[in-house]
Amino acid sequence: MKELRDLTRKLLADGDAGVVIGWEEGRRGARPAFITTPDDADKLIFDARCVHNLANYLNPRKPQVKALGKPAVVVKGCDAKAVAGLLREAQLTRDRVILIGVRCGGVVQTPEMPAELTEATVATRCYGCDVREPKLVDHLVGDARPEPPVTAALDRRIAELDALSPRERWQFWTSQLAKCTRCHACRQACPLCHCERCITDKTQPQWIESSSHLRGNFAWHLTRAQHLAGRCVGCGECERACPVGIPLSLINRKLQLVVKDLFDYTVTDDPEVPAPIGAYAVDDKQEFIE
Numbered sequence: 001m002k003e004l005r006d007l008t009r010k011l012l013a014d015g016d017a018g019v020v021i022g023w024e025e026g027r028r029g030a031r032p033a034f035i036t037t038p039d040d041a042d043k044l045i046f047d048a049r050c051v052h053n054l055a056n057y058l059n060p061r062k063p064q065v066k067a068l069g070k071p072a073v074v075v076k077g078c079d080a081k082a083v084a085g086l087l088r089e090a091q092l093t094r095d096r097v098i099l100i101g102v103r104c105g106g107v108v109q110t111p112e113m114p115a116e117l118t119e120a121t122v123a124t125r126c127y128g129c130d131v132r133e134p135k136l137v138d139h140l141v142g143d144a145r146p147e148p149p150v151t152a153a154l155d156r157r158i159a160e161l162d163a164l165s166p167r168e169r170w171q172f173w174t175s176q177l178a179k180c181t182r183c184h185a186c187r188q189a190c191p192l193c194h195c196e197r198c199i200t201d202k203t204q205p206q207w208i209e210s211s212s213h214l215r216g217n218f219a220w221h222l223t224r225a226q227h228l229a230g231r232c233v234g235c236g237e238c239e240r241a242c243p244v245g246i247p248l249s250l251i252n253r254k255l256q257l258v259v260k261d262l263f264d265y266t267v268t269d270d271p272e273v274p275a276p277i278g279a280y281a282v283d284d285k286q287e288f289i290e
């Protein structure tokens, strides 16, 4: 923690950063912190409750953050993957951000939970994590942490759904998506949902019905899923933001598995590696249009 706080003080005092975005203690657990003066650097914390993917504040849809000056952002490895996504998609340039990587030992499911990591409390995103020591960084702080407890709960649930008949699966998703209020909190929470004007907000022509009913809800979720296939970093922030508890991580993870299977691609924190959605291969089988 001292290393992170000292670095924050230095970056702000030297004028290298206008704001350091990290986490601080809030009334309900950890919460994002925007540190703009060296004196406030001691507010910063990092532990297993620091769940938020702070890369979202680099999303060009957040002009309020831009107004604070050049940001230095504290990133776990999975957050660094989201930053790589923004760089890959030309939504950010590397000179416009300072990345402070933290060595990570996993996070709990929500920032209000106690910091103790167990199989029951660890976030599903940490299962099989390959970036506990992020590489896309300008500074790396903190000691190495032990591996998080293993939970394959998400993959188990996907296997259960895959084993259902198409009718049963349809019924499951109908019951889930019927709950969607179309608040779009899932979109706002996502670092990779960066369109200036989302297709679901367009009314002339209207591509997706915007009121909350099953037909429009299905159109929204199918569009969202396809737009994030091969781009989603699995941070789970969309699901955490959903006020009605729709298990969006099941959709996100299933698409990760499909993209791996079809394109041998796993989302990475190397912005130079092209994602399938932005790459062209002459030997692409293009089975989807056959």
Ligand code: SF4
Pocket: 076, 077, 078, 079, 104, 105, 106, 107, 125, 126, 127, 129, 130, 131, 132, 148
């Ligand atoms: S996915 Fe990896 S980097 Fe992200 S919180 Fe879990 S262990 Fe840490």
Ligand code: SF4
Pocket: 189, 190, 191, 192, 193, 228, 231, 232, 233, 234, 235, 236, 237, 238, 239, 252
């Ligand atoms: S779709 Fe959800 S899990 Fe994927 S990057 Fe966006 S917020 Fe994270």
Ligand code: SF4
Pocket: 179, 180, 181, 182, 183, 184, 185, 186, 187, 241, 242, 243, 244, 245, 246
């Ligand atoms: S946050 Fe939940 S309720 Fe709101 S649009 Fe997304 S899935 Fe629907």
